[in-house]
Amino acid sequence: MSRRTANTAVSVHPLLAERWSPRSFDATHTITEEELMSLLEAARWAPSAHNSQPWRFLVGQRGDTTYRRILATLVPGNRLWAGNSSLLVAAIAAERPENGTRHAGAAYDTGLAVAQLSLQARALGLHTHQMGGFAPERLRTSLGVPDGYRPVSITAAGALAAPELLPQELRDRETAARERRPSAETFFAERWGNPLPLAP
Ligand SMILES: Cc1cc2nc3c(=O)[nH]c(=O)nc-3n(C[C@H](O)[C@H](O)[C@H](O)COP(=O)(O)O)c2cc1C
Structure with a gap:
């Protein structure tokens, strides 16, 4: 248990x-080629409506141009820490691909693919942190994302380092208790708002 x-x-x-x-x-950690392939393959095999696979990914490894460009799109609060990750992956939803049909659920499916990547990372002993705090238009411009494709998230991945290495303002959040809304306010039956009796 961590x-x-x-x-x-x-x-x-x-x-x-x-x-x-x-x-x-860990700013010294680098991801192996095999690990990287494993993360991407986990994302690629996610389920999607009509198997439309409306996800695309821009993948940067610390030190390369893609990584630097993705990092530069992050809001300052995220840039503060995300630059130590081994990998930055921008997830793009194909909402109106050139020759395809409009896909209203593209972001939903893309999120599933990122979830699979995140869990595969854990299976490899790595960690991920998804971010919505970035400038999508800057990402579009600096990495050439075409119209019809919407940048939805950026995921940092890498190896865990000690919380003490963070700037003071982030340290407490790193060790704070993790919380979730109670099940009774989340799982319903018979009627909206009526708690599912068996829910934990
Ligand atoms: C779509 C999405 C966007 C997020 N955006 C940010 C972000 O910009 N910055 C950040 O520090 N965390 C971000 N997070 C992380 C969440 O804050 C985090 O998942 C949540 O607090 C639950 O914590 P846990 O993942 O440790 O269980 C984001 C997570 C998701 C799924």
Whole structure:
């Protein structure tokens, strides 16, 4: 069990319970080619409506141009820590691809692909942290994302480092208790708002 394992009401798979979003990444860690392929393959095999696979990814490894360009799109609060990650992956939803049909659920499917990448990262002993705090138009311009494709998130991935290595303002958040809304306010039956009796 890691220091931030979810305090779940009932047992869930360790890959899920031990996934959390760190900010302290090891700036000396590099991802192997095999690990990288494994993360991307996990994303590629996600389910999607009509198997439309409306996801695309821009993949940067620390030190390369793609990484620098993705990093530069992050809001300052994210840029503060994300530059120590080994990998920055921008997830793009194909909402209106050139020759395809309009896909209203593209972002939903793209999120599933990122979820699979995140869990595969855990299986490899790595961590991920998704971010919505970035400038999509800057990403579009600096990396040539065409119209009809919407940048939806950036995921930092890498190896965990000690919370003490973070700037003071981020340190407390790194070790704070992880919380979730109660099940009774999340799972309903019979009528909206009526708690599912069996829910944990
Ligand atoms: C779509 C999405 C966008 C997010 N954006 C940010 C972000 O910009 N900056 C950040 O520090 N965390 C971001 N997060 C991380 C969430 O804050 C985090 O997942 C949530 O607090 C739950 O914590 P946990 O992942 O450790 O369980 C984002 C997560 C998701 C899924």
